[in-house]
Amino acid sequence: MGRSVRSRSLAVAASLDGGGSARAVDRDRSRYRVRGRRVPRTGRFRGGTALVTAPVGDLFGTPVVAGFASAPDFLTVAEERELIARIDATALEPFKFQRWLGKRLTTSFGSRYDFERGRMADAPPLPDWLAPFRARAAGFAGLEAGELMQALLIRYDPGAGIGWHRDRPVYEHVVGISLGEPAVLRLRRRKPGGFDRAEAALEPRAIYHLSGEVRHEWEHSIVEMARPRWSITFRSLAARQPA
Ligand SMILES: O=C(O)CCC(=O)C(=O)O
Numbered sequence: 106m107g108r109s110v111r112s113r114s115l116a117v118a119a120s121l122d123g124g125g126s127a128r129a130v131d132r133d134r135s136r137y138r139v140r141g142r143r144v145p146r147t148g149r150f151r152g153g154t155a156l157v158t159a160p161v162g163d164l165f166g167t168p169v170v171a172g173f174a175s176a177p178d179f180l181t182v183a184e185e186r187e188l189i190a191r192i193d194a195t196a197l198e199p200f201k202f203q204r205w206l207g208k209r210l211t212t213s214f215g216s217r218y219d220f221e222r223g224r225m226a227d228a229p230p231l232p233d234w235l236a237p238f239r240a241r242a243a244g245f246a247g248l249e250a251g252e253l254m255q256a257l258l259i260r261y262d263p264g265a266g267i268g269w270h271r272d273r274p275v276y277e278h279v280v281g282i283s284l285g286e287p288a289v290l291r292l293r294r295r296k297p298g299g300f301d302r303a304e305a306a307l308e309p310r311a312i313y314h315l316s317g318e319v320r321h322e323w324e325h326s327i328v329e330m331a332r333p334r335w336s337i338t339f340r341s342l343a344a345r346q347p348a
């Protein structure tokens with residue numbers, strides 16, 4: 106592996122794992138930080154569709170980054186409980202890349218991404234218990250169930266988060282289900298002299314879909330969790346595979 110390729114992949118791994126940066130855990134779950142200001146979470150945030158964009162004066166209900174969609178109560182409380190038990194009963198492994206050992210625990214079905222080799226690799230088939238949720242998630246995203254060829258299960262224990270990244274370009278649509286502790290999906294897009302920034306609430310039992318602009322032009326991250334959160338991320342295959 107050439108030096109630049111290697112250092113680029115190391116950067117990718119660092120970014121996906123949070124990069125080891127000492128970011129403070131936001132223990133006050135009732136507030137968001139918007140443009141450095143703390144604003145109370147109001148009823149208008151509930152349901153996970155509200156998005157705050159820093160460049161806009163009006164803090165609430167203002168432009169959503171194109172391509173971001175979400176819906177509350179995609180799961181019932183009983184389904185959430187069942188899925189958490191299923192994920193915990195699955196052999197999860199810390200995100201690993203050379204000297205990085207992540208706190209985020211993951212496993213993949215259908216397809217996994219091999220960060221060492223920088224390409225997709227085989228993974229066990231989707232388990233039966235996950236199939237109905239994939240079908241429903243596909244319905245939400247306007248896709249066929251079979252198009253969501255990858256399922257990634259994650260458990261974020263306290264202290265685990267995910268650093269700034271765009272999902273690997275071998276995949277196209279990203280459809281995520283949140284369980285456990287509420288989180289904030291931070292979004293940023295580089296612009297001359299800085300970043301455009303936005304945030305989306307990831308409420309437990311809600312679903313979100315990243316496609317188009319938010320998927321391809323924006324990076325996302327989740328601050329280290331104070332309490333456990335689980336997620337199920339389905340992805341489709343990109344029509345055009347990177348060279
Ligand atoms: O946990 C989530 O909802 C997001 C996970 C994520 O961004 C990823 O695995 O690429």
Ligand SMILES: [Fe+2]
Pocket residue numbers: 270271272325
């Ligand atoms: Fe991601």
